[in-house]
Amino acid sequence: MIRALFPHPLLALGLFATSLLMSGSVEPPAIALAAVLALATPQVMRALDAQTIRIRSPRAILALAGCVVIDVLRSNWAVSAIILGRRRHERRSGFIHVPLDLKDRYALAVLAVILTATPGTLWVEYDSATGRLLLHVLDLVEEEEWIRLIKDRYERRLMEIFE
Amino acid sequence: MSQAILFWCLTLAQGLLVAAMAMAAWRAAHGPRAQDRVLGLDTFYLNGMLLLLVFGVRTGGAIYFYAALIIGMLGFAATVALAKFLMRGEVIE
Amino acid sequence: MTVADLPAWACVTVGLLAVAGAALSFLGAVGLCSFKTFYERVHAPTLGATLGMALIVAASILFFTLVEGRFMPRELLIGVFLTVTTPVTLILLGRAALFRDRTEFARDDASDDA
Incomplete structure (x- = not known):
């Protein structure tokens, strides 16, 4: 009923x-x-006929939201500094490939919104067959570090919430 | 006194947003490629929407909120349509 | 309460929030004009669409809550709406740009061969 x-x-x-x-x-x-x-x-x-969302852990949502707010503030600061011209010479931007273990469609949608809404990273393309994500990063210092950051901070929490 | 501070702060905010709109319009007019123009248009819409919100605070009228909401929705629809159009890959430039 | 009776702290807070938000949007537009490649430029407007928007929305909510004497979180709608839509437009634009770059490279290669 x-x-x-x-x-x-x-x-x-x-x-x-x-x-x-x-x-x-x-x-x-x-x-x-x-x-x-x-x-x-x-x-x-x-x-x-949309699939209903199953949320496993509401507490993880709060943790993720806090994490996103902090990251948005920090990356706003970082991108402002780049635009104002500090470190203009050594900065380089580029594409990186991130292997994702996340499979849930809603979780991927949330990850796309988070990554694009944080200034400095842009979700470009996701291949669902191989699970590889193409990401453009404005301030690409260390590729490994970005991949670890995304997997640790976002993917793990999203898996807790959705899968 | 404090009303004067509010007034000048809002004027400054409006000036900054209008300058941002002018720069976005420049990007939309100069390109160099079609995707740059669409990005310029999207930024133009976004700053126009924020400008209307500041107008709302300045005049104290609720109508600006609804205008901003409509601009946001139209801007979103317009940019999505243009991006989809670019994706077809056959655009005459 | 009308605008004339607003306490001093409220006037200053609303004004500063609005200026800070507008300044961030302005900085985003500067980046839009000054970056060299398209993929760098895509990052610039997110400045105004995230924190810049949030600050101006906060200024507006604070102002109307004080003036009307009750909690008016109407502008939150704009905040939620923008947070959801801006990534969608930027992802679509990024993919369109990548697609166009790829097809153009492919066409250049083909014409080289011919």
Whole structure:
């Protein structure tokens, strides 16, 4: 019964919050509209037959989020320094190949968003057959170090969450 | 006094964002390649959206928030469409 | 509360947050203009789209929360929306650029052979 009403509980919750924020109030009409949206839209998703997300460890999400916030701050600083022209001569940028063990599609999507949203790294191409990711790095000092960073900081935590 | 500080800070922020928009427009106009132009356009949209948010703080009106949201959505759709177009690989330059 | 009754600390905080965010976006645009290759330039706008956006959104939330007298996190929508969409556009652009580079190299090689 609950399953039929809420096939995607996270989506329903997100839509409810979005609708309330758009209305900018918590009066009964706004809540009614949000409830209608949260109930009706996941039914449309049923037709798309999307795989539901299984989250193994909610605590790992917090750890990952904290890690991402710190990295975004740090890399913003690093890229600002590069643009302002410090160390212009020795810097070189380039592509690196990262072998990924992550297979879950949602986990890969989250990793793509994290890597691209941190200034200085750009997810370019992923080959699902070999599990190899092509990444462009603005400040490429040591290739091994970048690979270890991605595997240790993000991939391990994403595996805890999704797989 | 503190209102004057807020006023000048917001003016400075708006000036910086307009300068950023001008540079993005320069990149969109000069290229050199099509992907640089699309990237310039995307940055232009992004800074325009932030400028509208600062306008909202300055005037205290809620309408700028909705305008910024719409610009963000249109900019996203436009850039995705253009990037998809570039991917087909047959673009007349 | 109207804008005129805002306490001094609030005015200064909102102003500084807005200026810091705008300065980061400006720096991103400078990078967009000054980097030499396309793949370096792709990194520049993320500056404004992550921390720059977050600071301006924080300024806006703080301002409207104080002026309207209740918690108004409306601008969070823009923050979440941008965080999700900017990587998508940049990844697509990067892939389009790589694809075009590859096809062009392939075409150059073919014309060399002929």
